[in-house]
Amino acid sequence: MRAIFLVDNGSLRPAATLNLRRVAAALSQQIGETVQAASLLHSNKIPADQLDGTPALTLGPAAERSAEQGATEIIVVPFFFGPSKALTGYLPERMATLQATFPNVSVRVAQPLVDERGGNDLRLAHLLADNVREHLNGKPTRVALVDHGSPIAEVTAVRNRLAGQLSALLADDALCVAAASMERREGEEYRFNEPLLENLLNSNEFQAGPVILAMLFLSPGRHAGEGGDIDEICRAAQKRHSALSVVTTKLVGEHPDVVDILYSRLRQAIDGERFLLELPALPRTPH
Numbered sequence: 001m002r003a004i005f006l007v008d009n010g011s012l013r014p015a016a017t018l019n020l021r022r023v024a025a026a027l028s029q030q031i032g033e034t035v036q037a038a039s040l041l042h043s044n045k046i047p048a049d050q051l052d053g054t055p056a057l058t059l060g061p062a063a064e065r066s067a068e069q070g071a072t073e074i075i076v077v078p079f080f081f082g083p084s085k086a087l088t089g090y091l092p093e094r095m096a097t098l099q100a101t102f103p104n105v106s107v108r109v110a111q112p113l114v115d116e117r118g119g120n121d122l123r124l125a126h127l128l129a130d131n132v133r134e135h136l137n138g139k140p141t142r143v144a145l146v147d148h149g150s151p152i153a154e155v156t157a158v159r160n161r162l163a164g165q166l167s168a169l170l171a172d173d174a175l176c177v178a179a180a181s182m183e184r185r186e187g188e189e190y191r192f193n194e195p196l197l198e199n200l201l202n203s204n205e206f207q208a209g210p211v212i213l214a215m216l217f218l219s220p221g222r223h224a225g226e227g228g229d230i231d232e233i234c235r236a237a238q239k240r241h242s243a244l245s246v247v248t249t250k251l252v253g254e255h256p257d258v259v260d261i262l263y264s265r266l267r268q269a270i271d272g273e274r275f276l277l278e279l280p281a282l283p284r285t286p287h
Contacts, residue, residue, distance in 0.1 A: 001073070003036070003066035004266065007059050008079040008219065009086050010039030014050040016219040017043045019253055020079060026259045027077070031266055035077070038062045040086055040094070060094050067102040072281070074098075074105060077266045079218055079253070080112040081124075082158035084150060087112065087276060095279055103282035110269035111276050113252075113261055114158045118274055125165035127257050128214050131249035132170060135212045140175045142209065143167075144200055146230065147216040148223055149181030149193045156181070156192050159216055166214065176205065177214075182229060197230070201237035201244065208243035218253035 006024040011017065017039070024037035036057060043056035063074050074095070078087055087109065095107045113124055132143055145163045150156055160179050167177035180200045184193035197213075200206050213234065217224035224230055234246040252258055268274040 001069075001071045002033070002075065003063065003071040003073070004031070004033060004075045004077065005036050005038045005059055005062065006077045006079055006262070007091075008039050009084075010042035010058065011219065011221040012042055012045060013221040014046050016221045017046060017051055017056045019219040023079065023253060023259060023262070026256075027262050027266065030259060030263045035266075036062060040090060059091075060098065063095070063098050063105075063107075064101070067098065067105050072104055072106065074107045075266065075269050076107065076109045077262055077269070078110060078112045078276070079262070081114050081147070081216065081218075081252075082112050082116070082150075082155040083152070083276065084112075084155050085152055092277060092279060099279060099282055106281040107279040108269050109276045109278070110265040111274055113258070113265070114162065115265070115274065116154070116158065116161070121261075122165055122169070123257065123261050124252070125162055125169055127252060127255045127261075128162065128166050128216070128249075129169040130257075131252075131255060132166070132212050132214050133173070135247050135249065136173055137210075139210075140173060141212055142206055143170065143174045143177045143212045143214055144180050144197065144206065145177060145214045145216055146180045146182060146197050149184045149196075151185055151190060153192050162216065178206070182223060182233070198233050198237065201234070201246070202240070206244075207237075207241040209245070211244065211246045213246055213248040215249050215251050217251045218258075220251065224251055 008020050020037040024035045028035040038057040038059040044058045048055040147159045163179035180195050180197040181193040184190050222228050238244050
């Protein structure tokens with residue numbers, strides 16, 4: 001018996017959980033099996049009455065419940081862009097705790113949305129280009145691809161790769177495509193996150209004229225949601241520079257085509273073709 005989970009990092013904002021559920025339902029329909037929406041952390045603190053009366057799931061307890069009900073195979077589909085520490089550190093540790101109680105359960109984690117070594121998949125870049133083109137008015141426009149910012153260089157490399165692909169796809173529709181982070185940790189070792197969005201919008205190239213902010217975020221929350229951190233950064237920049245006009249795109253996780261990419265990652269994991277990590281069932285110990 002198999003249990004499949006679409007997993008995000010987790011948010012205290014109801015809109016993030018509702019979006020995760022919507023995408024999980026679409027993925028369920030495409031794969032022909034139930035895909036449960038679960039977060040690694042946080043979302044279980046949201047009052048159920050803000051989630052249509054159904055409490056949010058976190059992966060640990062949800063996976064244990066599936067194991068209790070007879071699941072011997074758990075597949076996790078990351079709703080993540082790249083191999084963040086949550087996937088490579090916290091997740092295997094949490095699943096090892098599950099296996100300590102249910103040693104007969106195997107766990108396989110699919111690749112994130114961007115599989116750096118899995119071939120030249122341009123689908124996510126095409127999705128970003130679709131979102132940008134909704135705001136083009138016939139004139140070449142500057143585009144900033146912004147993500148949260150990560151302490152993991154490999155995650156930032158995913159963003160930079162997408163910025164290059166997006167630049168190629170937009171071609172003459174974009175004056176330029178620049179990558180930026182919403183925030184970064186202090187210290188020289190995290191300089192790979194530069195430029196910060198705040199600083200990019202202060203630069204000579206970006207402080208005047210229209211700028212389209214391509215949002216490399218999956219679900220609305222305190223960063224990417226209405227009135228969130230990105231909104232505040234853009235409002236402050238437009239206040240400083242009267243000639244600057246910033247418009248933000250839809251989020252990646254709100255585009256219907258994201259389900260096709262998730263389906264591919266799930267299918268690869270089910271078939272054993274490609275996956276991020278695997279925790280085989282533990283061998284039985286003789287009594």
